[in-house]
Each structure stands twice: as structure tokens, then as C-alpha cells.
Amino acid sequence: MALAVDATSKGYNSDAGTTLTVPHTCSGSNRVLVVTAACQKETSVTGITYNGVAMTLVNSYLTSTYNKLYSYILVAPATGTHDIVLTVANGGKFRGLIAASYTGAAQSGQPDANNTNHTPSATSLTTSVTTVADNSWLILGGFNENYDIAAGTDTTVRETLFGNFKLFDSNGAKSPPGSYSLQTTVSPADEIIHVMLSIAPYVAPAAGKSQGIII
Secondary structure (H helix, E strand, O other), X not given: OOOEEEEEEEEEEOOOXXXXXXXXXXXXXXXXXXXXXXXXXXXXXXXXXXXXXXXXXXXXXXXOOOEEEEEEEEEOOOOEEEXXXXXXXXXOOOEEEEEEEEEOEOOOOOOOEEEEEEEEEEEEEEEEEEOOOOOEEEEEEEEOOOOOOEEOOOOEEEEEEEOXXXXXXXXXXXXXXXXXXXXXXXXXXXXXXXXXXXXXXXXXXOOOOOOOXXX
């Protein structure tokens, strides 16, 4: 079963509260949900849930200047429309999220690989992961404080919250396993933050074995 995009969602606020709620709809089989979250340095993300189930923090990059970027994942999210709820340490500051669900994903061992990257000033940033599973997809959250961030080589914009905060992916499987990259660009040169992961596909078990397809 090949990996495929299921749905995306996004949202933000900067009020005095400490939560952000964004509805997201999951469908299909062998699902995985990925959320990239951003907030100002004066606060921090303390957790994300989907349908009341805690998502797992994959990685984060916390700049010393202004922004923080996080990546979370949940295997086998419930089907239907449910709330993604992001919680931060204190209110009154910007927090935003972009979510994407995928079908045809392995139901254990996720993420396949992950990495973070940062540059204080450049017109492009390339981040790599070394995939373990054949036919994995790459997913990247990218953030720039001041300018629009665009897709670079072998990179596709999957969803946009603002011009400077987007979710990217490889828009296809990477084979064989090995080192692969996604790239973003800005103009003029400025700070760029990346949080990146790869997700492995569901592989049908050999005859007489069961991996447990989630429906």
C-alpha cells in the first residue's frame, strides 16, 4: 500500500488563552497524522492532542532570537472530524499549527527518521534524513520570521498558514533507503528554521503473518 496525502488543516491565534483548537478530518486506512507547530520564544508548546489522544513530540528547534518550531506525530488517529488541541506555557503570544494526515503508513516504528536544521541568515536551507524503510515520504515544517518561504529542489508545498510558515513534503516515495533532502528558499537572505521527519509505508505481511491493518 503506497503512502498518500489524506487531508490538511491549519490555524493560529495570539489571545490570552493557552490553547489553540483546529478541527481535522482523517479518513482511509493505515493512517498517520503529522503536526508542525510554531510559537514565539516567550512561550513554548507543552503538548498536542488529537481527539483527546496525546501526540508524540518528534523534534523541535528553539531559536535564541524569536521563534520555536515543533514536530509531532500520531499513528492510527481516529477517523472522522476531531480537534487538534495545542497547549502552550503562557498565553498572549502567537501560536500556530499546520497538520497533514497520510494513508498507507506503517502502524509502528514511526517516524522512520527525523532531523532539524537552522541558519541565521541565508537564501536557502537544505535538510536531510537517512531513511530506513523503502518508499518513505519526507515531511518538513519550515519557518522564516520576515519573508515568504518557498519550496526548493525536490520539495512540494503541502499547506500554508502564512507566507513564512508552511508544511512541505516530498510528494512521493523515496527509494531505495538512504539520505534524502528537502529544501526551502527565501529572498532576501534571512533566518530559516526546519523540523523534518520521514514516514514509512505500510508493508503487507508475508503469508501466514499479520501486521494488523487499521481500518
